[in-house]
Amino acid sequence: MKTLDSQMVEGMKGLIQAIETDYKNWTDKAGLKYVKDFSVDYDIGSKYIKVHNTTGLRDRSQTVVWGFVVNTDSDKKFKKGDLLMSASWRAPARNFARGNILESYKVRWTGTL
Numbered sequence: 001m002k003t004l005d006s007q008m009v010e011g012m013k014g015l016i017q018a019i020e021t022d023y024k025n026w027t028d029k030a031g032l033k034y035v036k037d038f039s040v041d042y043d044i045g046s047k048y049i050k051v052h053n054t055t056g057l058r059d060r061s062q063t064v065v066w067g068f069v070v071n072t073d074s075d076k077k078f079k080k081g082d083l084l085m086s087a088s089w090r091a092p093a094r095n096f097a098r099g100n101i102l103e104s105y106k107v108r109w110t111g112t113l
Helices: 006-030
Strands: 035-044 048-057 060-070
Touching (some): 006 035, 006 048, 035 060
Antiparallel strands (some): 035 048, 048 060
16 A cells, blocks of 8 residues: 655645635635535555545536646656646646645645646
8 A cells, every 4th residue: 555755745735635625615604504524535556646526516416626736756758746737537637736635735625737
């Protein structure tokens, strides 16, 4: 099982908190009272951390990929901690980084900016 170093653990905690805070602010602003549940989690892979969220709406829930975080120092294009948009359930869009969890970034609950 792949693990994270302490710097990445702290970065992921901050990222999850930012996503959850943005979601709460959005639902409060939109007056959505039917939303039952929202949670953010991640899976650690060999090169990327896949971030996904689950939203419970009424009697059903849906899990979507929020984005990916680079979890290697050996990527030729990106550095460790870079935020990448999702291209699919399994792969990130490798066009450009949308921030870095170890430096600075802006996020929405719907995905990377």
